Amino acid sequence: MENFLTAGNHLASLNDESKIYSATGAGRIPWVSVQDIANVGFHALTSPQPLNTDLLILGPKLLTYDDLAEIFRSILNRKITYQELDEAGLAALHRRFGVPEEYARVLAGMDTAIKNGSEDRINEVVRRVTGREPRRFADFVEANKEGWSLSLHQP
Template structure:
């Protein structure tokens, strides 16, 4: 008997990818979990994959008909790397592609927006997930979370702008449905949490739940860009700092019903996320907000 085709999950050890793998495995799907290390993932077949090593691409695609796409990290223009892979995927028999993009980047926009625009030309079955900024940015391994743990400070150039932060669990649940439901979305899905919050409000909730004062420090665009450029290419730092400017202008001050409509349940709110993260950290770490397992956006 021929073995059913598998779902290839790129970024399988990352914030959303690891959750997508778990969700697919729990539903009985075969999964090829792709990462640069090719690490074993419970219930899935670990395969080595690196966006910048073309020799890893065809082997990762072997026996797959659907793919979850996480763009290469800290890349200001991922289309040059991703589009040749997607052409190879189509030629290899992949029929459905689900892209992790960002609520801040529309189809045809900068960075991953070019990949989004190309999806319907490459695949009859496709979806582009455009999640808002991750709640895990404040409780995981993101620069915000590290700054909170080490200094009790969040630094942004968002001013009084508001964001409907979303839990990565909710993003992954939407992704699993987009990958496996009989009816493919065939569109972009803006995925948000249930309420838009300013960073001052975020700091207040983190302080109340963690029992330790967290403050929001307001930076200018230039201050944030230069600070980020210490840890990444200046071009990508400029992109991220510019996104903070968009937040300040109100670009992310919205909520959607995507999680409820696609999964049948309501998205998790920020306070509940922080409480869950703090409870999970209780036996592993000292004081301060928790640290479970990405993009940022």
């Protein structure tokens, strides 16, 4: 989730163009918050009983980029659109935002994998390990909506 606040490409495209770019198509992602990752890690490291298992930390709901655009639109009260790109177009966009070429290709390739279902999964790890519900994407956007102010990047 936090990539939308810290990654230059997501932050700039949201603030400067009111767009989200991806090559995931209708692929779904279980967006997870770094808070949930940290909470699971804390519990795993401080538990009196070792968990003795790998922990795949996933968010609570599968969302497409169209879903994300709608969440941003409803919370920020402005039109946010999802712009579908192909893998090469997304790699070029990443490079435009300063991502090194090889890493830009890797990131774009990950989107193609998502488009083909690689992230279409959820689980109960956050709830099972921490006893708390994982953070919803809408709650993340609501808590950080000032970070996507159009005025932040306009002269």
